[in-house]
Amino acid sequence: MAHQPKDNGDTIRPHRFALLLFITILLTWGTFMVFAIRAANLSDETAGTVFAIFAPGTSGATALSTIIRAGGLPIRQNLGGMVWTAHGTAPGFAGRLRRQGAMAVLDEFPFSPQLGGCIVYAKSPRSPYSLRRNLP
C-alpha cells in the first residue's frame, strides 16, 4: 500500500513558521512603505504644516533643533520621536528641513493608527478625534 501524501503541515514547527511568515510580511510592507514615503516627499519649496521624519534613534533635542534651524516650529512628536509635526511659513521649509537632517518631509497626514474589529471604523483624517484636533 502507498503511504499517505507527505504533508509539511504536519511536520512543520508552527511558531517558527508563523514568525517567518510575519517577518516576510513586515519586510514586504516595509519595502512598499519606503517607496510610498519617498514618492510622498514634498518638494523643496513647500511650506506649511508638514511631517518631518528623522532617522530611528534621533533624540528629541536633535529633532527640535533641526526643525528650529530650518525656520520652523515644532508642533508635536509622533511615533516615539521619529516623526515630528512641524510648521514653517517661509517658502523652502521642506528643503531646509531635509538639508538640516530630516530623512523625509511629508504632507501632514495623521499617523493615527486605524483599527477595525470585525467591522471597519477607520477614522478619516479630519474626524473629530484625529490627531489634528490639537492643532492650533
Place this chain on the structure above:
Amino acid sequence: MTSSTHTAVRRPFWRDPLFIIIAGCLISLISFGVRATYGLFNDPITIAYGWNREVFAFAVAIQNLVWGIGQPLAGVVADRYGTARVLIAGGVLYVAGVALTAVSATPLAMTLSAGVLVGLGLSGASMGIVITAFGKLVSEERRSWAMGLGTAAGSAGQLLFAPLGQAFISAYGWQTALLLLAASAALLPLLAGALKTRSDGSGRERVPEIEMPFTHAMRLAFGHSSYLLLIAGFFVCGFQLAFITVHLPPYLASVGVDVSIAAWAIAMIGLFNIVGSYGAGVLGGRRSKRYLLSWLYIGRAAAIAIFISIPQTPTTVLVFAAIMGLMWLSTVPLTSGLVAVMFGTRYLSTLFGVVFLSHQVGSFLGVWLGGIMFDRFGNYDLVWWAAVALGLFAAIVHLPIVETRVQRFVATG
C-alpha cells in the same frame, strides 16, 4: 511488500498545507487591510465631489451591512460549490468595488461600489471564508493553530495597511491610491486556488465528514443548544469590540485624556490583537475552547470594569488597551473551532457565517447604543457597564456548551 509500497506520494507545493496556510493568511491580510483604509478616503472623496459626510459614511455603513448579511450566504455557496470559487468571486467583486470607488462620482455609484460591491467582496473573500477553509483543509491537530494564524494575519492587515493607505494618498492622490489598493486586492482571486475544497472538485478534505442534506444539517444545528449558546456569545464579542473601537477615543476625550493617547491605545490594541489571535489559536488546539472563551469574556468584563472604575491616566489607558488587544479577535479561532468540533467541516462555512452574522448584529448595537446613551446621558457609563454585564453573560453561556461532535454529525466508516 514491494519497495514501491514505501514510496511516499509527494503533493505539488500548491497543495501542501503550508502553501494553503500562506495563501489563506495573505487573503486574510489583504482583505482586512484594504478594508481598514476606507475611512481614510472619507475626506478626499467628500471634498472632491462637494458632498456632505453622510454620503461616504452611508456607503461604508452599507458595506458593513452587506458584509454581515452576505457572510452566511457566502458560506452556503462555499459549502455547496467550494471555497475557492467563493474566494475568487468575492475577490473579483472586491477588486471591482475598490477600483470603481475611485471613479464613482455620484452618491448612488459610491453606494454601489464602496458599499455593495466591497461588502459582497468581503463576504466572499475575507477571514470568515479563509478560516473555515483552514478547518476543511488542515489536519485536526493543526486546525486551531491555523485558524489563529489566519485571524492574526487579518489583524496585522488592519495595522499595516492603514499607514500604507495614508502614504499612498499622500504620494499619489486618493484616486490612484484606491487603484493601488485594488491592485493589491487583485491578489485575492489569484491566491484563492490554493484553498480548493472538495466541493471545488479537489477532494482534499483532511477529515471524512458525514453527508446529509443542507436543510437537514441546518435544522439539526439550530436545534442544538450549544450552537445557539455560541451564537449568543459571539453577539457579545461584536458588541464589546465595536463599542470600544468607535467610542473609546471620544470617551477618553470626555474624561480629559489627551487625544494622542487614544491613538496610541488603538495602536496597542491592534498590536496585541495579533499576539492574542495567534495565542488563542495555539491554546485552542491544546485546551478546551469553551473554557478559553469563558475566560476571555471574564477577562474582558474584568478589564472593562477595572478600567472604568479607576482614574484614567495615560498608563492605565495603555495597559487597558494592551489587555483588550490580547482578547480582541482571539475569540474568532476558538469560536470557529468550536463550530468545527460540534458539526464537522461539511457545513462549517455556513454555520460559522451565521455565528458571524450574530457578531455583526452585536457590533451594530454596540456602536448605536453607545451613541444613543451618550446623547441621552452625556456619558458612556451605562454602556460600559452593559459591556461588563454582557461579558459575564457570555462567560456563563459558554460553560454548558458540549465540546464534542454532535452525534448526528459523526461520520461512520
